[in-house]
Amino acid sequence: SIRDNKPYDRFARELLTSNGSNFRVGPVNFYRAIQDRSPEGIATAVALTFMGCRAENWPSNTLAGMSVFFSQVNYKPTREWKEEIVFWDPDKAAAGAPQVGVLPDRTRITLTPGRDPREVFADWLITPKNDWFTANIVNRIWSWLLGRGIIHEPDDMRADNPASNPALLLFLRREFARSGCDTKHLFRLILTSRTYQLSSIIAPEKIEKAAPLFAFYPLRQLDAEVLIDAINAITGTSDLYTSAIPEPFTFIPANKPAIALPDGSITSPFLELFGRPARATGLENERVNKPSASQRMHLLNSSHIQRKFETGPNMKRLLDPARKPKETIEELYLSILSRFPTPDEIAAVESYMKSGVAKRNEVGIDLAWALINSDEFLFRH
Template sequence: MQTTMMRFQTIVVAITFSSASLSAMADDSNAKRRAAMIDRIDGALAERWTTEGFEPANRSDDSEFVRRIYLDLTGVIPRVADVREFLEDERSDKREQLIERLLASPRYPTHLANTWRQVMVPGGLDLEQLQNVAGVQNWLRRQFAQNMRYDRIVSDFLVATGGGEAGPALYYTSLELKPEKLAASTARIFLGLQIECAECHPHPFDHWKQEDFWGYAAFFARLQQAENRRGPAEVGLVDLNSGEVTLPDSETVVPPRYPDGNPVKKEAGGTRRVQLAIWMASRDNPYLPKAAVNRMWAHLFGRGLIDPVDDIGEHNPPSHPKLFEDLTDFFVATGFDIKELLRTLANTQAYQLSSKLDGTPPAPELFASMAIKTMTSEQLYDSLNRIAGGRPTEIPNFLALRSSLFDQQRLAFLGKMQMQGSNATEFDAGVLQALTLLNGSNINAASHAEQNGVLIALDSPLFSTEERVETLFLGTLSRIPNEDETQLFVAHVNDATDQREAMGDVLWALLNSAEFALNH
């Protein structure tokens, strides 16, 4: 009996050791593949700079980097303690370690879901639209929290029926289940193609014809909303056995056709959406990995290797063709791993360049300096809330919306703010947005001496005026003020009759600065 038990224990130990060894080998292999891809990215960009005769920007300083990486990976600026800890960290690999920590944080899937939701359901956030937004975003967050393969996410999204999983189904109803709208939208989001230009006539710059557009739209022609649902949060979809699309102003029926030009095989089973989902995740689809890589590059760098991000085609070649091809192959080899793609890009020297550049700025497609990106409305709201002493929030589910004043405040703020377009480097603030920033309740609450938790905590004889001002700079701009800034704001506070109110003035000025509203 003892001999048998010893043999069993030996086997268990051997299996455990073998599993650990295999895991370590896989991690080592992934690290080597990542390092090689990082070198290829930096090498390709450096070669182009040399060819064009440009000197790249210097490496970003730690303050610049910590604010940027927090906004890009978690959607909110870092806390004062986070900034101090990073600035004081003397480890040579502290940037790599911070990237890893943020990718493992619960804010990462929330921010990534928010980013993709804005792509899928753009527009104003009124009550009716929020029903769609909450379901889609909650579903996306679960996928990214599990680090689901991107091709699997897209496939599941395309075949969604609703039921207990309302998220993706709400996307379809937001586009009124119209085949032409769904074709145009899914092609832009998942394939990076603007095939809607061929809806009424041949594409003016690409090879798409009307038959191509309507052949793709035919995959959505048999979609219908299910009946007998109990509320807006329970949208369901069914795929009918009949339903066709025709060319505009004609009775010519167009059968389903994949964007690569191939028709659906007669022996193909399943609904039309299932057939599309199978093709979408197959090696026959060259567009899906390219579109994902380009969009994630733009997420971090402010613009894609192909710009606009949703206009891939022969008429619009990538700025770095070989790099784009290599990065796409890398993404496929990693198993369509979005997190690994972002990890790789964030660890490049190119991503960690400063946004400050002496002399004439080079063309943006050279990526010789970090692009200055505008904060999204959600990034701005959550950052203001963090400064005010609260916790960054997520868009609530529909049932919680009606009873939550705070959610209504968020909704009102987002409704007044300009939505960021496909190019994060473009900024066009309207009058209402400017007034919201200057005089809005969120700004006033965040900078009010009686309401802001940070200001209340700083109102202590333990802190000098210089330390208070420094803390506000770290909490808003993630940096220590320079000598001129320190003198200016310290003098304002010390000369004031009410120093608590004067500290609120300092915070108000920082929150309304361009430096705060931009991700650089």
């Protein structure tokens, strides 16, 4: 769906109204991933995911009213290992489930026998006039790209947490709806904007006031998955990912990028150290992306990173003695920083090579190691 750029309203409706086997109908895994499978638990997850609201902070009657639309969701296992069927179970209504749901806008809906109440909720959710739906997704995408939401935090939308720029949020909502809920269009619009392309250079004393105004591009360390994937691409190596939960039929190909790992429990020491979340809560702030001393020590002084530079096939190709020193230096800079070295940088590396302090191969490894520890590599800027 993401690859094919399915309209986001269709994507949301299909996911919310899905039925079937988790092996054959991918969208039902949304319901399987919810830890609290009570109607209230499902409603809380839906509100967080598609409305950007923390429903546990709502008045209890508001959450109870919304949970009615998910009161007929049921689960059953099969004989297949770990297969589970998620389905609409109208028998739950006959068993005494509430028959009147209340939408978050306080509209009361009497459930119709023979119709999945999730469809009623989904149809209300995706209407273009639903501020929660459009504001949630445009605010989330904005926060992913620019480090903070127009409403901050992006999954804490409420009346007493207003947008820092209401006009901007309204414009993006309307443009998203006008485009037919085209997420690629929204990404393109933001990425080509002057705001996204602003410099990250700003006086430290101005950061606090300027951040909500998006007056500069915020420096942010690369996400854990992106960082290890970049290092592996540079060196031509891979990492081993494992799960704390026994999964006898789980096979993670050696060349699978960390960004594509489908399960938060499948991880590695590197991913844990650099703040990849376990995805237990669904909250954006579950990811800890702030630099730490232990992270820097790992990049500077770990055998994990050292082995990649010493044994990686890409590094062996780059450090081939038959190559000219300047050619090696330039390709290392291009591979790691996506730019050519300056004349001063070339001169510094060539001087280090001629000093005899280290062999040429070791100089190349030292250079690569220094570059991946630079802020230019580690941070979006």
